[in-house]
Amino acid sequence: MRQYFFKRLLLIPPTLIGVTIIVFAITRLVPGGPLERAIMESQMMDASGGSVSQSAGQGMAISEAQLAQLKAYYGFDKPLLESYLIWTGKVLSGDLGSSYRYNEPVWDVIKSRFPVSIYYGLITLVLTYLVCIPLGVVKAVRHRSAIDTASSVLIFVGYAIPGYALGSLLLLYFSVRLEWLPMGGFVSFSFYDKTLWGQFTDLLAHSVMPLICYMVGSFALVTLLLKNHLMDNLAADYVRTAIAKGVPFRRAVLRHALRNSMIPIATTFGQNITLLVGGSFLIEFIFDINGFGLLGLTSILDRDYPVVMGVVLLGSLLLLIGNVLSDLLVALVDPRVRFQ
Secondary structure, eight states, X not given: OXXXXXXXXXXXXXXXHHHHHHHHHHHHHSSSOHHHHHHHHHHHHHHHHSHHHHXXXXXXXXXXXXXXXXXXXXXXXXXXXXXXXXHHHHHHTTOOOBOTTTOSBHXXXXXXXXXHHHHHHHHHHHHHHHHHHHHHHHHHXXXXXXXXXXXXHHHHHHHHSOHHHHHHHHIIIIIIISOOSOSSOSSOTTGGGSOHHHHHHHHHHHHHHHHHHHHHHHHHHXXXXXXXXXXXXXXXHHHHHHHHTTOOHHHIIIIIIHHHHHHHHHHHHHHHGGGGTOOOHHXXXXXXXXXXXXXXXXXXXXXXXHHHHHXXXXXXXXXXXXXXXXXXXXXXXXXXXXXX
C-alpha cells in the first residue's frame, strides 16, 4: 500500500503540469487580455484629448515602442512555451508573479483570502458530516417512517434549489424584510471595536445564511448516499447472519453495516477538501464575502492572469491531494482493499 500511495504522489507533478499548461495557453489565446485592455484605455484617453489624436496621424494611441514595453510588462513578448517555462521556474522558487489589478505579489493577494475561505469551508465540511451521517443512519433504520418521509421532503427541496438562489431568497426575507441578519460581508465594520462576545455574535450573524447555502447541496448527497448503501448492507447475508447468531441490532448496524456503508462516503471526502479554500464564487458574490472563490471569479473577469494561474495551481493541487486522501480513507474503512 505504501508503494501505491508513493506512486500516486509521483503522479501529482505531471498532472499539475498538464493542467497549468492548458490554462496558461488559454490565458494567452483568449481575446480581451490585459494588453488589449491597456491599448483600449489608452485609445479612449487619446480620443478624449482630440488634438493629441490628430497629431498622432496613425490612428494609434500608443507608439510601437510603448506597445513593446506593454508586451514586456505583461510577459507577452516571448513565445508561449518560453513564457510557461519562465512562469514554472518562478513558481518553483516560490514566486507566483504579481497581480495586474492589485499590483501586489499573487501569494499575498491569495493569502489574504485564506482565513475567510478556510473558516467557511471547514465549518461546512464538519457540519455536513456531523449531521448527514447520523441522519442517514436514522433514515435507513426507519425507512418509510414519518421521520424518513419528512426529512426526505426537506432534503429534496433543498437539493433542488441552488445555493446562490437560496442565498438571494434568504437575503430578501431575513435581511431586507425582517432585518434579523446583516446583508453580507464576513464581519461588520465595527467588529474590532466590540467585546469578545460581541465579535462572536457578529461573526455568527454574518455566517448563518452563507453556511446554509454552502451545506444545502452536499447535505442531500451525503445523506442519501449513506442511507442507500446502509439499507443494502442491512439486507446483506452477513448482517442477517450476525443478528441470527444473537448480535444486537444496534451493534450489527454500527459495527458491521455502517462501516461498509462508509466506503462511498470516504471516496467523496477528498473532493470536498477543495471546499476548505475553494468555496463557491456565486455564494461569495451574493453575500459579498472576500473569499478564495470570489477572488478567482474577479481575476477571470479582470483578466488578472497571474492570479488566475495561482488560483488554478492551488485548487488543482488540493484536488489531487484530496483524491489521494480518499484512497487512504477507503483503505482504512474497508480492510478488504489492498492497493498493489
